[in-house]
Amino acid sequence: MPTKGRGPTDSAAEFLQNLLTIEVNMVVKSGLTARKMPPIPIAILEIAGKYYWFLHSLCEELNIDNHDLTGLESQQRKNGTGTFDALRTTAELLMNHDALSPHGSRASEHVIVERIYRTSAFMPNVLEKLKNQNDKVDAWNTTLPVLMDRFATLRGVRADQGDLAFIRKAWEIGVERVVMQSSMQLDGDIVTRIDSDYISADMRELHNLHLEICRMGVKTWTTMAQLAADFIGGALKSLGRLIGLAH
Numbered sequence: 001m002p003t004k005g006r007g008p009t010d011s012a013a014e015f016l017q018n019l020l021t022i023e024v025n026m027v028v029k030s031g032l033t034a035r036k037m038p039p040i041p042i043a044i045l046e047i048a049g050k051y052y053w054f055l056h057s058l059c060e061e062l063n064i065d066n067h068d069l070t071g072l073e074s075q076q077r078k079n080g081t082g083t084f085d086a087l088r089t090t091a092e093l094l095m096n097h098d099a100l101s102p103h104g105s106r107a108s109e110h111v112i113v114e115r116i117y118r119t120s121a122f123m124p125n126v127l128e129k130l131k132n133q134n135d136k137v138d139a140w141n142t143t144l145p146v147l148m149d150r151f152a153t154l155r156g157v158r159a160d161q162g163d164l165a166f167i168r169k170a171w172e173i174g175v176e177r178v179v180m181q182s183s184m185q186l187d188g189d190i191v192t193r194i195d196s197d198y199i200s201a202d203m204r205e206l207h208n209l210h211l212e213i214c215r216m217g218v219k220t221w222t223t224m225a226q227l228a229a230d231f232i233g234g235a236l237k238s239l240g241r242l243i244g245l246a247h
Contacts, residue, residue, distance in 0.1 A: 022221045024214050026180040026206070027173060040130070040157045040164075043171045044123070048083050051116045054175040055090045058109065062099055066090050081124040091117035112175050119170045126163050133158065180210045184218065 037043050052069065059066050068086040091113050094100060100110040134157050159167065179195040198206060 022184045022217050024180075024182045024210065024217050025173065025178050026210050026213070027176040027178050029176045037168055037171050040159055040167060043167055044127070047119070047123075047167070047170050047174070048087065050174040051087045051091075051120065054112065055087065055094065055116065058094060058106070058113070059090070062094075062097060062106070064093070064097070066093060068093075081127055084120040084123040084127075088117055088120035091120060108177075112177070115173075116175070119166075122166070123170075126159075126166060129163060130157070130159055133160075180206070182210070182214050184214075184221075 038046070055066075056069055058064075059069065068089045094113045095110065095117060098104050099106040100113060101107065102110075104110075177195070179198045180193070182190065182192045184190045194207075
């Protein structure tokens, strides 16, 4: 049974909650395309594709015969909960492999496999919510070539701000290695994490770039917070006038 739809108050509360934290991630990636995230159904299927190829390659290199990935080749991979259940199960198997242990030969890839596990475990919940919020969502449970034929009709698909941020982050980062991350809280608490391979003085230019991006993020954050404050102030003034008229 579909859940009750979210109202403007819920969206506003979620927007304000998102303003409490700003996070800046820096990844190292080859073959950049610089394209924007596609419509949500295609983005989710592309996430599954990235996860599949990473896990598939890792299983082959470690000589692991994993039947959960069978049937998830590009022409059969679909945009449904079954796909992410299989990815989650495979990621869990690899997380417990000796090669991905802290002292194993592939220890650096453990964090990526763990990321795949967490995202794949939560994605079915997102898909269920999208099913309740959008019409004909069952038609998304198909392959990428079919979805691309329906590209124009998928632009109207909407998601909650929290789910959209989750999907966007999973799509943007994919299976890339995050080498620097800064998280800033509204109360002034700031945490910066740097990959040990990128902490030397030789990486100073990359450090400066990360710092500049953080400054830009804070500037944007300040603007958004001011807009939110102006919106709330205007709403309270309007409410006060209505109360005054009622009396």
